[in-house]
Amino acid sequence: MSSVNIKRLIRPEIQALSAYRVADAEGMIKLDAMENPYPLPEALQKEWAAVLASPEVNRYPDPQAPEVKKRLREVMNLPGDLDILLGNGSDELIQMICLAIARPEHVVMAPEPGFVMYSILSQVTGLTYKGITLQSDFSLDLDLALEALKKHKPAILFLAQPNNPTGNVFPIEQVRALVESTPGLVVIDEAYTPFCDSDYLPLATEFDNVVIMRTFSKVGLAGLRLGFLIGRPEWITEFDKARLPYNINSLTQAGAAFALENFEQFQAQADRIRADRKDLTKALQETSGLEVFASEANFVLVRTFDMEAQHVYAELGKRGILIKCLDGAHALLRNCLRITVGTPEENAACVQALREIL
Numbered sequence: 244m245s246s247v248n249i250k251r252l253i254r255p256e257i258q259a260l261s262a263y264r265v266a267d268a269e270g271m272i273k274l275d276a277m278e279n280p281y282p283l284p285e286a287l288q289k290e291w292a293a294v295l296a297s298p299e300v301n302r303y304p305d306p307q308a309p310e311v312k313k314r315l316r317e318v319m320n321l322p323g324d325l326d327i328l329l330g331n332g333s334d335e336l337i338q339m340i341c342l343a344i345a346r347p348e349h350v351v352m353a354p355e356p357g358f359v360m361y362s363i364l365s366q367v368t369g370l371t372y373k374g375i376t377l378q379s380d381f382s383l384d385l386d387l388a389l390e391a392l393k394k395h396k397p398a399i400l401f402l403a404q405p406n407n408p409t410g411n412v413f414p415i416e417q418v419r420a421l422v423e424s425t426p427g428l429v430v431i432d433e434a435y436t437p438f439c440d441s442d443y444l445p446l447a448t449e450f451d452n453v454v455i456m457r458t459f460s461k462v463g464l465a466g467l468r469l470g471f472l473i474g475r476p477e478w479i480t481e482f483d484k485a486r487l488p489y490n491i492n493s494l495t496q497a498g499a500a501f502a503l504e505n506f507e508q509f510q511a512q513a514d515r516i517r518a519d520r521k522d523l524t525k526a527l528q529e530t531s532g533l534e535v536f537a538s539e540a541n542f543v544l545v546r547t548f549d550m551e552a553q554h555v556y557a558e559l560g561k562r563g564i565l566i567k568c569l570d571g572a573h574a575l576l577r578n579c580l581r582i583t584v585g586t587p588e589e590n591a592a593c594v595q596a597l598r599e600i601l
Contacts (some may be wrong), residue, residue, distance in 0.1 A: 256366050271565040274583040279463035281512045294501045298493035308496045314503035326479035329491050333458045333470035341368040342485040349398035356573035361401045381409040398427035405435045408581045410538030412441050432456045437513040439539035462509045467495050523590045532601035542583045552578040558600045
């Protein structure tokens with residue numbers, strides 16, 4: 244009997260990658276994944292349950308999800324000259340973009356440290372990935388970035404606004420300079436836009452090489468796995484060809500349509516999280532042994548001074564608190580921890596535990 248040589252068949256760049264892992268959060272205060280900690284009011288949950296009982300799950304869903312797109316346009320006040328593409332979270336949209344553009348000679352770029360899926364999905368789809376290293380305070384060195392764009396001529400530039408995991412927003416003047424200097428597509432990832440004042444949607448109309456990516460995951464619908472790409476029809480038409488059939492299931496479509504009917508609830512929760520972030524940031528700043536970075540997202544990045552971040556992370560885990568340890572992910576993230584903004588009670592428990600450990 245012959246055996247298959249797996250390593251001979253799997254591409255070397257795939258073998259070199261690590262699969263995306265999610266920590267076990269059972270029984271923990273979960274502050275590791277940038278989720279909205281607030282459930283919907285009980286009455287609204289009951290209405291939602293009734294809505295989710297109606298789809299005919301024995302039938303395929305509408306592949307275009309027209310009701311979701313219609314309500315998205317209304318809630319987000321999207322310009323009529325821009326089209327929408329839905330994805331199973333932002334991750335699938337990133338994959339669609341990479342698949343549609345992938346050629347052996349094409350390069351993908353993004354500021355680093357940044358969202359890890361830009362790099363992973365670029366490599367999975369056969370593209371070359373090149374990071375643009377941020378400065379020590381996580382700001383963008385524009386001259387360095389423009390030089391990198393000129394050198395590598397990227398087919399895709401991903402810009403997260405605010406940036407994950409650093410939480411900062413790059414100034415609009417810098418974003419414009421990057422867009423104007425990029426020969427390919429610029430994808431502005433606004434996953435965290437509900438928690439800040441920046442809004443780059445007008446750039447998708449102003450520039451012919453800009454699309455905007457957003458998601459429902461951070462505002463309270465992480466379990467639905469629904470992201471959306473906004474851009475000129477000529478871009479959306481091509482990316483739609485890389486979409487798997489029926490990628491947005493019937494329950495997600497029904498749930499998203501209902502959520503959009505009641506979107507003021509989610510916006511109110513996002514505003515509450517912004518207030519909670521301010522209080523959490525102040526409490527962390529008053530905790531010895533931490534450097535706290537300003538954030539415009541629903542998380543706060545900190546760096547430990549006198550103790551290894553890996554040790555702090557482990558000690559928090561022993562106390563039933565799960566955050567994200569970023570030490571080792573990038574040279575600039577040495578001894579860094581990312582703390583999702585939870586409820587005031589969860590935030591207080593995390594801060595108290597940090598003070599005991601540090």
